[in-house]
Amino acid sequence: MKAKLQLVALITTFFALQINAQDRTTVNAMNSEISDNLDLRAVSSIFGESQNLKDFERRLNDPRTKISNLDLNDDNQVDYLRVIESIEKSTHIIIIQSVIGRDLYQDVATIEVEKDRSNNVSIQIVGNTYMYGQNYIYEPEYSYTPQIYASLWINSYQPYYSSWTWNYYPSYYYSWTPYPLYRYRSNIYGCVNYYNKYNYVNYRRCYRAPVIYNSYSCNWYEKRYPNYSFSRRNYQVANRYELDQRRYNNNNRSRNEIAYSRNNSDYSRNNSNYNSNSQREYSQNRTSAPREYATQRVESQRDYSQNRVYTQRTEPQKDYSQRDYSQNRTNTQRENNNQSVERQRDYSENRGNYQRENNSQRSESQRNTDYSSRSSNRRI
Structure with a gap:
C-alpha cells in the first residue's frame, strides 16, 4: 500500500513539474514580441534589389546581412526562410515561410505583385495576421524599376517553389544565433535602401490574393500556440x-x-x-x-x-605768429627795397655806360670826319 502511495505521489509530482514548466514557457513566450524579429521594410528593400525569386531567397537568408532574426522553434538558431509562389493570370503571390522542423512551416509574410491592363505594376508586402496583426501592409515605391519585375512576366515563366527544407540548406547558408533586439535594429538600419519609399496602408489592392494564399498557407506555429497571436499579445492595438x-x-x-x-x-x-x-x-x-x-x-x-x-598758456602762440608775420612783412619790404635800389643802380650804371659809349663813338666819328676833310683840303 505504501509503495502504491509513493508511486502515485511521484506521478503527481512529475505532472505538476511538467505543468509548471509549460506555464513558464508560455509566460516567457508572451513576454517577447515576434514581429520585432523581421522588418518588412527590409524585406521590401531586398526584393527590389533581387534579380529573381531565387536570388530573393538567397538574400533573405544571407548570413552576412542577417535580414531575419526569427527563432520560432526556440533552438537558439535563426530559422531558414523559404520562398514559394503561386500565379493566377497577372497576379503573383509570393509566400515567405519559416522552416521550423521536418515538414513544419509557419507563414511570415506575403508579397502580392499584380499588373493591370496598362502594364502598371502594383506591389504590397503583407504581414501575417498571427504575427503582425490585421492589415499590416507596406507599399514600396522604388527609386528605379526593379529587375525582378521583368523576370515575373516572361512567356516561359514557371512558379518558383523552394527546394530547401529542414536540415537541407544551400551551401552559402549557415545558421547563427539571434541578435538582441537593439542590435538587430541597428543591423537592419544599414540593410534598408532609404532611397525608396515604404508607404504604410491598411487595405489590399488585389482582391484575388487572399483566395490564392489560403490554398498554400502553412501555420504550424499558429496552431500550436493559438493564444500567442498578435491580438492576444497586444490587445490595445490592431x-x-x-x-x-x-x-x-x-x-x-x-x-x-x-x-x-x-x-x-x-x-x-x-x-x-x-x-x-x-x-x-x-x-x-x-x-x-x-x-x-x-x-x-x-x-x-x-x-x-x-x-x-592750457588754452590760456597756448594762446600766446598767436602773438608769435603775428610777430612772424610782421617780421616777414618787414623782411619782404626790405628785400623789395634792396632789390629796387639794386635795379635802379644797375639801370643808372647801364644808362651811364650807354651814354659814355655813345659819346665816345660820336667823338671818334667826328675825328674821322675832320681828318677826312683835312686830307681832302690838302690835296686840293
Whole structure:
C-alpha cells in the first residue's frame, strides 16, 4: 500500500513539474514580441534589389546581412526562410515561410505583385495576421524599376517553389544565433535602401490574393500556440504599425516629461539666481551711481579748469605768429627795397655806360670826319 502511495505521489509530482514548466514557457513566450524579429521594410528593400525569386531567397537568408532574426522553434538558431509562389493570370503571390522542423512551416509574410491592363505594376508586402496583426501592409515605391519585375512576366515563366527544407540548406547558408533586439535594429538600419519609399496602408489592392494564399498557407506555429497571436499579445492595438506608433509616442512623452521637469527646475533656479543677482546689482548700482556721478563731476571740473589753463598758456602762440608775420612783412619790404635800389643802380650804371659809349663813338666819328676833310683840303 505504501509503495502504491509513493508511486502515485511521484506521478503527481512529475505532472505538476511538467505543468509548471509549460506555464513558464508560455509566460516567457508572451513576454517577447515576434514581429520585432523581421522588418518588412527590409524585406521590401531586398526584393527590389533581387534579380529573381531565387536570388530573393538567397538574400533573405544571407548570413552576412542577417535580414531575419526569427527563432520560432526556440533552438537558439535563426530559422531558414523559404520562398514559394503561386500565379493566377497577372497576379503573383509570393509566400515567405519559416522552416521550423521536418515538414513544419509557419507563414511570415506575403508579397502580392499584380499588373493591370496598362502594364502598371502594383506591389504590397503583407504581414501575417498571427504575427503582425490585421492589415499590416507596406507599399514600396522604388527609386528605379526593379529587375525582378521583368523576370515575373516572361512567356516561359514557371512558379518558383523552394527546394530547401529542414536540415537541407544551400551551401552559402549557415545558421547563427539571434541578435538582441537593439542590435538587430541597428543591423537592419544599414540593410534598408532609404532611397525608396515604404508607404504604410491598411487595405489590399488585389482582391484575388487572399483566395490564392489560403490554398498554400502553412501555420504550424499558429496552431500550436493559438493564444500567442498578435491580438492576444497586444490587445490595445490592431497591428504592428499601431504598436510602433504607441511605442514612439510613449518614448517621446516620457522624454518630453523628463525634459519639461528639467527645464522647469532649471528655470526656477535661473529665476531665483537672476532675482538675487538683479537685486544685488540694483543696490550696488544705487550706491555706486552717486559716487560715480560725483567722481565724474569732479573729473569734468578738473578737466575743464586744466583745459582753460592750457588754452590760456597756448594762446600766446598767436602773438608769435603775428610777430612772424610782421617780421616777414618787414623782411619782404626790405628785400623789395634792396632789390629796387639794386635795379635802379644797375639801370643808372647801364644808362651811364650807354651814354659814355655813345659819346665816345660820336667823338671818334667826328675825328674821322675832320681828318677826312683835312686830307681832302690838302690835296686840293
